[in-house]
Amino acid sequence: MTDRATITALVMLATTSAANAAAPPGGTLGFVVRDWFTSVYNSKFADECPEGLAVSNDEIWWRGLSKDDRAKLTNNGLVQQLNRMPIAMRRGPADENVCLNPTLVKDPPMRIVEGKYSYGVNIDGESDGAATAKTCAHKNFTHPDGTPGIDNQMYRLFGCVYGWRKGGLPELNAHEGRGTSGLGMTLIEVTNVDDVRNDDDVTVIFHRSTDQFALDGTGRPLPFSSYNIDVVDGKSRYGDQLRGRIKDGVLTTGRSDVRLPFYGNYHFMHPTIRDMDLKLEIAADGATAQGMITGYYNMDAFLHYVGGMVGHTSTADNCPAMYVAAHELADGYPDASGQCTHLSTAFDVGAYAAFIIHPPDEQKVASGASAVGSALAKP
Numbered sequence: 001m002t003d004r005a006t007i008t009a010l011v012m013l014a015t016t017s018a019a020n021a022a023a024p025p026g027g028t029l030g031f032v033v034r035d036w037f038t039s040v041y042n043s044k045f046a047d048e049c050p051e052g053l054a055v056s057n058d059e060i061w062w063r064g065l066s067k068d069d070r071a072k073l074t075n076n077g078l079v080q081q082l083n084r085m086p087i088a089m090r091r092g093p094a095d096e097n098v099c100l101n102p103t104l105v106k107d108p109p110m111r112i113v114e115g116k117y118s119y120g121v122n123i124d125g126e127s128d129g130a131a132t133a134k135t136c137a138h139k140n141f142t143h144p145d146g147t148p149g150i151d152n153q154m155y156r157l158f159g160c161v162y163g164w165r166k167g168g169l170p171e172l173n174a175h176e177g178r179g180t181s182g183l184g185m186t187l188i189e190v191t192n193v194d195d196v197r198n199d200d201d202v203t204v205i206f207h208r209s210t211d212q213f214a215l216d217g218t219g220r221p222l223p224f225s226s227y228n229i230d231v232v233d234g235k236s237r238y239g240d241q242l243r244g245r246i247k248d249g250v251l252t253t254g255r256s257d258v259r260l261p262f263y264g265n266y267h268f269m270h271p272t273i274r275d276m277d278l279k280l281e282i283a284a285d286g287a288t289a290q291g292m293i294t295g296y297y298n299m300d301a302f303l304h305y306v307g308g309m310v311g312h313t314s315t316a317d318n319c320p321a322m323y324v325a326a327h328e329l330a331d332g333y334p335d336a337s338g339q340c341t342h343l344s345t346a347f348d349v350g351a352y353a354a355f356i357i358h359p360p361d362e363q364k365v366a367s368g369a370s371a372v373g374s375a376l377a378k379p
Contacts, residue, residue: 022195028356029190031280031289032209034179034221035350036186039119039292040155041144042166048115049160056162057099057318060107061088099307102323110321112329113159117144120152120346121294123255123275124331136340138331153329154297154345161317170309174264179219182212184263187227188280189356190244190251196286199246204253204278207236207356208261221352223287228357230261236358238270242278251280255295267308271301274333274342280351289351296332296342 046053058081062070073079073087081088089097092104118141124132127149131137141150158164164171178184187207193199207229214225230237238261244253258276262269276295283289303326307319332342 024193024196027191027193029193029196029282029286030227030354030356031188031190031351032213032221032225032227032354033186033188033349033351034213035348036175036178037166037171037348038154038164039152039346039348040159040164040166041115041118042159043115043117046160048113048117049111050114051111052160054111054158054161054321055108055318057091058084058088060318061091064091099309099319102303102307102320105320107318107321110157110318110325111160112325113156115159116142118150118152118155118159119143119292119348120150120155120344121277121292122147122149123151123294123296123344134333136331136334136338138329138344151294151331151344152346153331154302154343157322157326157329157343158317161322163317170265177265178263179213181263182209183268184261185209185211185213185227186260187229187354187356188278188351190246193246195246196282197246197249202244202246202251204242204244204251205236206238206240206258206260208238223353224355225352226355226357228359231359234359234361242276244278246282249282249284251278251282251289251291253278258295264305265309267305269301269305271298273297280349287353289353291349291351293347293349295345297345299326299330299341299343302326302343 041048061084062074065073071077074084089099091098092101096104098105120141120143122140124135126132126135127140129138129140129149138151138153139156140148141152141156142148143150161168163169185208187209189205189207191203191205193202209227210230211227214222216222238259240256240258240260242253242256242258244251246252255275255277257272257274259270259272262271273293273295276293278291278293280289280291303319303323306317306322326343327339330340330342331344332340334340
């Protein structure tokens, strides 16, 4: 086990290396992801939702009751929405849960984002939203900075759902759950680094941590802490890679499919983000990094995640209407019928410098271009 003196020396060396733009110890940088939020554009008066915010499952339930039943089941409105949830979600023909069975009822169309602006990037390379070999035709956004051709159908889907807007409870609850439990923690390992501020060819590898966050006195992760990776048969359980480069302290990667761990709202998943890329701006002292992940998120995985919240009032969503809207808006990877199965999306991420610990017997992948393979695009 590494002793305190060694850890202190490593921290000093890593910090000094970042400041002086030298090669890091072992040619490797490490980060642990703490912040993971869907990137959403919210105007001051919700102008992107001209018809108003989406109608919730709870509202549809009580509006469908007679006046007498509404008074009886809500105690004249005194029963809180949270306590009405077990009844409100059972709107199926035989009292089925409509979030677990969203096709059993037909609700009014979901109110979706109709505004012009969104965060994200042009993932498919088409600025006009035309269909490609692996995308369906869709309407593009413009970035607030004026950049056209932004693909972010995930935001278009739930940007008018109260609970999924910036600061909404579902993602805040997931964020705090990961912070206190240590579940679903993503580690980012950057290898083949010759210069931490400028390097034309690096390899970015993704792992899951088996340790909880090491926190400072403010409750934030302590930079340069050590984290062990999750392994199976001596190899990283995840371990997908991207090729990248670092320019002026900003790490950018090419695109490829990356399988990541995810935990939120009592759900553990490992979705594969297709055509994923990463942009990460590394602080001058190397201790923190901020950036964005973009790509195509599996629509069924997202609907399963939302459905598992069973119409919880904190999300203020409506599962049957969202199910229909998601199929209408999906823009990535059509199946044999031509129905797209993925939603373009963007995630804001924040990370802290970390020492990533591999098991002694792990067969590590060699660094450099040959380790990644020709299937991964270089940015």
